[in-house]
Amino acid sequence: MIFMETKQLIAKLRESGAKVTPQRLAICEIILSSKEHPTADQIFEKVKKTHPTISLATVYQTLHLLSQIGMLQELGFSGCISRYDPDTSFHVNVVCPKCGKIQDYKTESMERIWTQIIKKLEFKPIGQRVEVYAYCDKCSRT
Secondary structure: OOOOOHHHHHHHHHHOOOOOOHHHHHHHHHHHOOOOOOOHHHHHHHHHHHOOOOOHHHHHHHHHHHHHOOOOEEEOOOOOOOEEEOOOOOOEEEEOOOOOOEEEEOOHHHHHHHHHHHHHOOOOOOOOOEEEEOOOHHHHOO
């Protein structure tokens, strides 16, 4: 889980030139503290509980902004709705092809390998994405 103090979040948004609104902060706090990889609709439903007049467009715009400034990674899948990952550090997304559950997998050895790859590249990567497809515990039992 990624956690950022509200003051840091506000500073990061202002640094990017974005307006800091209560709705935008609520969206940020929900996605940046999420262990899940929610869809925009799931985020919208959560934010709507405290900000009933919010629009889905505001959620999408905020998610796009967070992605642009490197605080979030959009995970688009073929034929599926995008999911959002607040963990932009190197990790593997383990995706269940049956239910769509996404779990993060990290190890020090993978981090070392990624660091070595970056050192050998002649450019600085702006992102990465590694996925492994495997049935989750629940789906492998059914």
